[in-house]
Amino acid sequence: MAGSFVTLFQWRLNSVLLQENEILLAVKDQILSLVNKLDEVGSFLGHPVFWTLHAREMAESFLKLFEPYLKKKGNDEMMSLIRQLDEVTRVAGDVERIRACCQTWVSELRVMLHEAEDYVDDFIIKVYGQTGQDRKESIAEFGSELENINSRVSEIMNRRPRLGASPILEEIQQFLKSRFAFDEDDEETALASCMLNYINLPYDLKLSLLFCCAFPGYYRKTKGALVRVLVAAGLIQEKPGELMEDKAQENIERLLDLGMLEQDDVAWDCFRVPSPYYQLSRSVTTRHVSIHDAEITITNMNSPLHSLFVSAKVGLSKASSDCLETVLYNAKRVQVLDLENTQLKSLPDGVGKLVNLRYLGVRHSKINELPESISNLRNLQTLDISWSGNEFELSNGVLNLAQLRHLKGFRPMNDGEVRVPPGISRLRNLQTLEGIYAGGGIAKELGNMTQLRSLEVRCLSDDHADELYASATKLTGLRNLSLTVEMNRIAYDSSSSFRYENSLFPCLESFSPPPLLETLELVGCLTEMPLWLGSMENLTKLYLRYSHLSENPTTILQLLPNLKCLEIWSAYKGKRMEREFSRAGGFPKLEYLTIASDDLVEWTEIEEGALPSLKQLSFSNCMRLMVLPEGLQHVTTLQILDLWNVHEDLIRRLSPNGGPENYKIKHIPVVKYLGQMSRGFWTQ
Numbered sequence: 001m002a003g004s005f006v007t008l009f010q011w012r013l014n015s016v017l018l019q020e021n022e023i024l025l026a027v028k029d030q031i032l033s034l035v036n037k038l039d040e041v042g043s044f045l046g047h048p049v050f051w052t053l054h055a056r057e058m059a060e061s062f063l064k065l066f067e068p069y070l071k072k073k074g075n076d077e078m079m080s081l082i083r084q085l086d087e088v089t090r091v092a093g094d095v096e097r098i099r100a101c102c103q104t105w106v107s108e109l110r111v112m113l114h115e116a117e118d119y120v121d122d123f124i125i126k127v128y129g130q131t132g133q134d135r136k137e138s139i140a141e142f143g144s145e146l147e148n149i150n151s152r153v154s155e156i157m158n159r160r161p162r163l164g165a166s167p168i169l170e171e172i173q174q175f176l177k178s179r180f181a182f183d184e185d186d187e188e189t190a191l192a193s194c195m196l197n198y199i200n201l202p203y204d205l206k207l208s209l210l211f212c213c214a215f216p217g218y219y220r221k222t223k224g225a226l227v228r229v230l231v232a233a234g235l236i237q238e239k240p241g242e243l244m245e246d247k248a249q250e251n252i253e254r255l256l257d258l259g260m261l262e263q264d265d266v267a268w269d270c271f272r273v274p275s276p277y278y279q280l281s282r283s284v285t286t287r288h289v290s291i292h293d294a295e296i297t298i299t300n301m302n303s304p305l306h307s308l309f310v311s312a313k314v315g316l317s318k319a320s321s322d323c324l325e326t327v328l329y330n331a332k333r334v335q336v337l338d339l340e341n342t343q344l345k346s347l348p349d350g351v352g353k354l355v356n357l358r359y360l361g362v363r364h365s366k367i368n369e370l371p372e373s374i375s376n377l378r379n380l381q382t383l384d385i386s387w388s389g390n391e392f393e394l395s396n397g398v399l400n401l402a403q404l405r406h407l408k409g410f411r412p413m414n415d416g417e418v419r420v421p422p423g424i425s426r427l428r429n430l431q432t433l434e435g436i437y438a439g440g441g442i443a444k445e446l447g448n449m450t451q452l453r454s455l456e457v458r459c460l461s462d463d464h465a466d467e468l469y470a471s472a473t474k475l476t477g478l479r480n481l482s483l484t485v486e487m488n489r490i491a492y493d494s495s496s497s498f499r500y501e502n503s504l505f506p507c508l509e510s511f512s513p514p515p516l517l518e519t520l521e522l523v524g525c526l527t528e529m530p531l532w533l534g535s536m537e538n539l540t541k542l543y544l545r546y547s548h549l550s551e552n553p554t555t556i557l558q559l560l561p562n563l564k565c566l567e568i569w570s571a572y573k574g575k576r577m578e579r580e581f582s583r584a585g586g587f588p589k590l591e592y593l594t595i596a597s598d599d600l601v602e603w604t605e606i607e608e609g610a611l612p613s614l615k616q617l618s619f620s621n622c623m624r625l626m627v628l629p630e631g632l633q634h635v636t637t638l639q640i641l642d643l644w645n646v647h648e649d650l651i652r653r654l655s656p657n658g659g660p661e662n663y664k665i666k667h668i669p670v671v672k673y674l675g676q677m678s679r680g681f682w683t684q
Contacts, residue, residue, distance in 0.1 A: 006045060007203065008234060009113050010038045015238045016120065019379070019403060023127065023135075027143035034150045041109070041153060044160060102161055109156050116149045121333040125355045128378060194276040197258060207235045208251040209260055213273050214290040214309060220270045223252055228382045228406055232336050232359035233307050245405075245431065307336035312343075328354070338384075340364055352376040358403075363387050375400040385418065386410040386435065393419040399426055409435030410456065417458035425449050434482070439464045447471030456482035460524070465506040478514040482543075485524030502546045522547065529556050540564045544571035552577070558586030558610075567594040569620075577603040577629075584609035596620040606631035618642035625650055632664045641665055643673040651675045656682050 017024060017031050024031065123142050127135055201209070208230055215221045221229065227248040230236050236244040236251075252271070255261040260277045264270040290309040308331065310324065325348050328337070335356050341364040351360070352373020360377070361384035368389035375397030383401070385392060386408050398404075398420070404427050409418035417437040424433075425445040434456035438446065443464040446455070452475050457468060460483055472481065485503045502524040509530055513520070517536060521543040529549065533542075534556040542563060544553060549572050557566065558581075566587075577600065584607040587593075591613055600622050606629045614635050619625060625646055632638075643651065651673050653661045665671060671682040 005110050005113055006038050006042045008207075009117050010035055010042070011237050012117060012120065012234055013038075015234065016124065018238055018240065020124075023139065024142075026139055027146060030143045030146040030150070034146055034153070037150050037153050037157075041157060044157070045106070105156075105159070105161055109153075112149075112152055112156065118333060119145060119149075121356050124379075125332065125353075128355050128376070194259075194274075197260070198277060201258075201260075204235075204237070205251055205254060205258075205260075208248070209255060209273065209277065211235060212255070212261060212271065213278055220264060220272055222269045223249070223271065224269075225384075226252055226271070228384075229336060229338070229359060231405075232381050234335065234358075243431075305331045305334045307338075308334055309336070309338045309340075310342060311338075311340040325350075332356075335359065335379075337361070347371055349373050355379060358382070360384070365389070368392055370394070370397075372397055374398065377401060379403050382406040382408070384408040387412070391416045391419075394421060396421045396423070399423050401427065403429055405429050406432035407434065407436075408432060411435050411458065438468050443467035443471055445471075447474045450475060450477065452478055454478070454480040456480075456484075456521075458484045459486040460484060460506070461486045461503070462506045466510075469507075469511040472514065473512045475514050476516065478517060480519040481513070481517055482519075482521035483523070484521075521545070529553050531556075533557070534559060537561055541566075543567045543569070545569040547571040548573055550574075552580060554581050554586070558582060560587075562589055563587065564589055564613075565592040566590060567596075569594070569596040570598065572597060573599050575599050575601045575624075579605040579607050582606050582610035585612075586610045587612075587614070589613050591615045592618075594618040594620060595622065597622055598624070600625050602627045603629040605629050606635065608634045611635050612637065614638055616640040616642070618644065619646055620644040622646050626653075628654065628661065628664055630664070633667060636667060638668045639670065641668045641671045643671070643675075645674055648675045 013031055013035050017028065123138065123145075127138050127142075130138055211230060211233065212226065215226075227245050230248040230251070231244045236248045238244055252261065256263070256271070260273065261271045262274055264272055289305060289307065291311070305327075308327070324339075324342075328334075328348060329350055331337075332354065333356050334354055336359040337351075337354070337357060338359065338361040340361060342362070344362065344365045344367060346367060347362065347370060349371040350373070351357075352371060353376070355376055356379055357377050358379050359382045360380060361382070363384055363386045365388045367385070368391060370385075372395060375395075378400065380401050381403055383398075383404060383406070387410065390411075392409060398407075407418075407420075407430060411417060418435045420433075420436050420442060422441055422445070424430075424442065425448040427449075428451065430449060431451060432454040433446075433449070433452060434454060435458060436442065436456070437459050438457045439459070439461070443457075444467045446452070446468065447470065455472065455475065455478060460468065468483075472478065483505075485505055488501050488503050504525045504527065505522065508522075508526065509532075511530070511532070513532060513536060516538055518538055519541040520536070520539060523543075523545040524547070526544075526547040526549055528551060533539075537560070539560055540562050542557065542560075542565070544567070546569065547553070548570065552574065553568060553572055557563065581603070586607075587610065590611060593611070593614060593616070595618070598621065601624045603625070604627070608631055610631075612635075614637055617635075617638060617640070619642065621644070623646065626649060628650070643654075653659050654665055654671070654673075656662050656666065673682075
């Protein structure tokens with residue numbers, strides 16, 4: 001990873017050139033010349049000898065991982081292994097001299113390129129506030145400085161150390177292969193395999209893995225959030241005609257396939273880095289700072305930050321809040337600012353001076369509005385105001401955010417929506433638009449935003465439903481769609497209190513969904529299942545909430561060929577689900593099924609051969625449910641059964657301690673339950 005700072009600076013230059021092509025046209029040749037020079041530097045830093053710059057750290061990580069197994073082998077064997085491991089970290093000749101020489105040279109190069117990157121950032125800040133002759137002079141000065149940087153890089157390259165051949169990478173691999181038989185069922189050799197996988201990991205995947213390590217435990221991110229952060233942090237190379245989000249998602253999928261990321265058992269669509277890889281790749285640079293449990297303290301930081309992640313469980317302390325404002329005042333070059341669960345009531349107006357900012361997140365805050373200076377953030381790609389305030393109205397200043405790609409404003413039920421200004425369709429790079437109100441002409445505007453891939457609309461009503469359906473049909477690239485109808489306030493008979501219920505979906509049968517839709521959420525009452533649902537061959541996730549259908553919805557749904565996740569939350573008013581709910585061969589690819597119902601008393605039977613891919617079955621708030629279906633024992637793919645807020649009698653009947661219906665679930669490895677008087681889990 002010795003050359004990471006070189007590659008990231010290259011990507012930064014290319015990104016600046018793509019985004020500011022008109023402004024920088026006069027210095028395009030100087031930028032491309034510097035990029036080519038950095039190619040030469042990167043090739044040199046790819047020499048195997050540079051593995052010696054962190055071979056000792058890798059050896060120490062290796063020994064820490066293998067310490068329990070080395071101790072089992074006895075002192076002699078352990079010392080023999082350590083000596084061999086020491087040997088493979090050596091290069092032919094004087095190791096310490098070569099290491100010292102390389103480290104000094106790389107350190108000088110790193111400092112110089114960091115200064116150059118800071119200069120580029122300062123130039124962007126400066127030129128945004130200029131026009132006319134002042135801007136021309138600044139661009140000319142920038143071109144001269146780029147030539148100077150190019151000359152300095154050449155001068156440093158002329159002093160590069162002389163390196164001989166080094167088989168160190170191959171020696172580390174050979175050491176691991178010779179000492180371990182790589183039996184997949186053996187934990188010791190599995191760790192050795194992890195080491196080999198990490199050594200051979202392509203450079204771009206190593207960068208992605210490093211950033212994933214910044215979000216441990218309680219603070220892990222969803223796949224979508226990781227994608228947006230990787231793009232904003234400049235860790236995904238921008239190429240003409242390609243979406244960086246697609247490349248970031250591909251990297252995450254590859255890390256999952258390699259076992260370097262794991263699906264989290266608790267948080268849906270979240271991931272964690274397994275311990276061996278976390279130990280090997282946790283060295284994130286000081287320019288990317290992640291602070292967790294920030295309710296304790298945020299210390300002042302003087303280093304030039306590029307990314308700052310602050311998260312807390314119960315909000316910021318007063319001292320941390322004050323310190324955060326000082327940090328932001330000094331963090332002129334920050335690109336990613338993610339403040340989660342801080343309970344902040346406002347952002348300082350100075351946030352508008354962070355013109356390099358690409359990602360701004362204030363999830364789980366008490367912020368109801370953003371400062372007017374937000375309009376200065378011309379490089380902003382992601383604005384995440386989810387779970388923030390109750391009513392959120394964005395000013396016209398948001399229309400100046402020409403690079404905005406993701407506007408996320410998710411709200412829980414009954415907590416309002418985000419009002420966006422007329423003219424929102426001017427944001428031609430916008431891919432994600434979530435949590436918005438589509439009245440007041442916005443529904444019609446959406447039809448012009450054909451680049452959208454994810455759309456979530458709240459408070460849908462008769463006065464703009466037809467326009468919204470017509471617009472959504474035009475969004476042929478749309479992958480995710482969520483529609484929530486407006487709420488009705490209903491008074492209780494015996495008090496002045498009110499409760500809220502979803503209205504009836506207006507004329508949903510007339511809607512024609514976009515052809516590539518993969519995720520669909522419908523929140524509101526349905527008189528019947530829309531027939532077009534049965535023809536959505538690309539649909540992988542479906543959420544039906546508060547539909548209150550009288551008919552069994554799965555008559556249509558079990559025929560969907562690619563459906564992997566289904567949640568029916570108060571979607572069916574029936575008291576019994578019989579074998580028609582899941583016929584043999586039904587739901588061929590369904591992996592996650594969640595059922596929540598106040599009405600359901602009994603699920604009688606599953607036909608053998610139904611639900612052939614099911615991994616997780618969840619029941620939530622099914623307080624009247626007394627019987628799980630006969631045939632559940634034949635669903636052999638099940639790994640997890642969740643029983644949340646269910647009747648105590650159901651838990652008793654399923655108990656492995658003499659429960660009469662335990663035979664239905666005893667093949668399921670993990671069963672988690674929460675009743676009125678008990679909670680826990682069984683492993684079987």
